[in-house]
Amino acid sequence: LQNHLWDACRDLTRPRLDSLAQRLDAKATWDDLVLPEEQMRLMRQIAAQVKERHKVYGEWGFDRRMNRGFGISALFAGESGTGKTMAAEVIANALRLNLYRIYLSAVVSKYIGETEKNLRKLFDAAEMGGAILFFDEADALFGKRSEVKDSHDRYANIEINYLLQRMESFSGLAILATNMKSALDIAFMRRLRFVLQFPYPGIKERLAIWQHALPPQVRYEPRQSQSTCRQFRFEYRAHRAGWRGAQPC
Numbered sequence: 001l002q003n004h005l006w007d008a009c010r011d012l013t014r015p016r017l018d019s020l021a022q023r024l025d026a027k028a029t030w031d032d033l034v035l036p037e038e039q040m041r042l043m044r045q046i047a048a049q050v051k052e053r054h055k056v057y058g059e060w061g062f063d064r065r066m067n068r069g070f071g072i073s074a075l076f077a078g079e080s081g082t083g084k085t086m087a088a089e090v091i092a093n094a095l096r097l098n099l100y101r102i103y104l105s106a107v108v109s110k111y112i113g114e115t116e117k118n119l120r121k122l123f124d125a126a127e128m129g130g131a132i133l134f135f136d137e138a139d140a141l142f143g144k145r146s147e148v149k150d151s152h153d154r155y156a157n158i159e160i161n162y163l164l165q166r167m168e169s170f171s172g173l174a175i176l177a178t179n180m181k182s183a184l185d186i187a188f189m190r191r192l193r194f195v196l197q198f199p200y201p202g203i204k205e206r207l208a209i210w211q212h213a214l215p216p217q218v219r220y221e222p223r224q225s226q227s228t229c230r231q232f233r234f235e236y237r238a239h240r241a242g243w244r245g246a247q248p249c
Contacts (some may be wrong), residue, residue, distance in 0.1 A: 078198025
């Protein structure tokens with residue numbers, strides 16, 4: 001009953017972000033992830049901090065000792081197809097919260113002041129609805145600040161400064177994904193609470209993903225499947241099958 005009431009409240013307060021973001025149907029669970037132990041530990045820690053933060057800040061009184069926002073931010077870095085989006089879905093599903101993938105093309109505008117306006121709308125709506133924001137290809141939005149050579153550079157840096165301030169004051173969970181960690185702004189990186197590196201899966205991990213993807217009624221020889229995993233990278237198999245890089249078959 002408690003979960004049904006929570007889900008009803010979540011759906012009623014769902015933010016309207018259709019023009020700026022896509023709501024992801026987060027159905028993935030912890031059992032669906034195949035990641036090293038350290039990454040799994042950090043992900044569970046993220047979920048635990050979001051779930052218990054009101055107790056820590058409110059009941060325990062840590063809000064009186066904090067001079068920044070109560071939000072939690074995490075960076076998921078790694079090659080395409082290493083599980084960054086699924087990891088965000090797992091956390092959202094575990095917390096029973098809405099998850100929104102941000103459309104960078106809709107947020108970033110060539111017109112002065114419009115990007116900041118879109119970001120304000122995005123963060124305000126997410127806070128009102130208690131949603132998780134997932135910035136895919138975050139390096140395009142949170143990239144290094146440039147040397148000011150003209151007015152466009154100056155306003156671009158103002159937008160990044162606004163982002164830094166808004167991320168600090170944001171009361172929700174923001175997850176950023178990138179396959180170019182080195183392109184992110186250094187000052188911004190210091191403000192992130194969690195940084196997870198998603199490694200490309202080895203033979204053992206690829207085999208586990210493959211076995212998990214196959215329905216129970218499909219029969220196969222384990223030795224043959226392991227040999228196939230050695231022979232083909234996921235991107236090649238995905239190209240042949242027309243699937244995404246994150247899927248092994």
